[in-house]
Each structure stands twice: as C-alpha cells, then as structure tokens.
Amino acid sequence: MQITNEHNEKMAKMTFSSVYPHYVAKVESKGRTKEELHQVIAWLTGFDDQKVKELIDEKATFDTFFKKAELNPNAELITGVICGYRIEEIDNPLTRKVRYLDKLVDELAKGRKMEKILRKA
Structure with missing residues (x-):
C-alpha cells in the first residue's frame, strides 16, 4: 500500500494516549501483561513507566x-x-517509528518470545 502525505500527517497528530488503551487491551486479551507492553515500549523508546504516564x-x-x-x-x-x-519501505521516519511500535505490540500479542521481540541475539 502507498502511504500518502495525509496519512503521515494523521500519524503525527494522533495522540499516544488515544492509542495506548488499545495496545493494553490487545496484549491483555492475548494473555500478555501491561508490564510486558511497557518493557517493549521502554526497549524501543527508552521511556520508563513514569515517562509513559x-x-x-x-x-x-x-x-x-x-x-x-x-x-x-x-x-x-x-x-x-x-x-x-x-x-x-516506509519513507517517512515518524510513520516508520509508529509502525515499529505497532509491530512490537502485535508480536507481543501473538505470543512471540520477549527476547525475539526485543531483537536480542
């Protein structure tokens, strides 16, 4: 699929707080925890729980x-x-970063092992 400038702008303006509850619901519905979600967020961004809050x-x-x-x-x-x-293949750096986070959340929800999600050897 082709990403448009409008799509990139929409991603930039979307709030993390509007998506976060969906991340939590997705991982918890598949038997994973909020703590594991925060571990994934911390790995990608460097944010601790306080910073996420x-x-x-x-x-x-x-x-x-x-x-x-x-x-x-x-x-x-x-x-x-x-x-x-x-x-x-995503050219826009911000849109790529948002999709990185989406992909990590998806892998967590699908039951992938944490060391694989966190790209450890």
Whole structure:
C-alpha cells in the first residue's frame, strides 16, 4: 500500500494516549501483561513507566512522543508488514517509528518470545 502525505500527517497528530488503551487491551486479551507492553515500549523508546504516564497525561502526539524518545539502535531490525504496510519501505521516519511500535505490540500479542521481540541475539 502507498502511504500518502495525509496519512503521515494523521500519524503525527494522533495522540499516544488515544492509542495506548488499545495496545493494553490487545496484549491483555492475548494473555500478555501491561508490564510486558511497557518493557517493549521502554526497549524501543527508552521511556520508563513514569515517562509513559507523563506522555499519556499530557496527551502527547506521536510526533512529540518520538521526538522525546531515544530510539533503540536495533529498531531498524523490525521488519515485516503491519496494518498493510511493509515497515522497511516506509519513507517517512515518524510513520516508520509508529509502525515499529505497532509491530512490537502485535508480536507481543501473538505470543512471540520477549527476547525475539526485543531483537536480542
């Protein structure tokens, strides 16, 4: 699927707080925990639980969320298709980062082992 400028703008303006409850529901419905979700978020962004809460409370957009993040150097190892988009073909850096997070949440919900999700050797 082709990503449009409008799609990229929508991703930038979407708030993390609007998506976070869906992440929690998705992983918990598959038997995973909120703590595991936070471990995945921390691996990708460097955010601890307190920082995640602050970003939710301030209703940070994904643009702000990822500007404050220290992206894991192994994030580029996250590949595959999520929401119909091949991650490694996404040109817009912010949209790619949002899809990295979506992919990690999806892998967690599907029961993948944490060391595989966190791209450990």
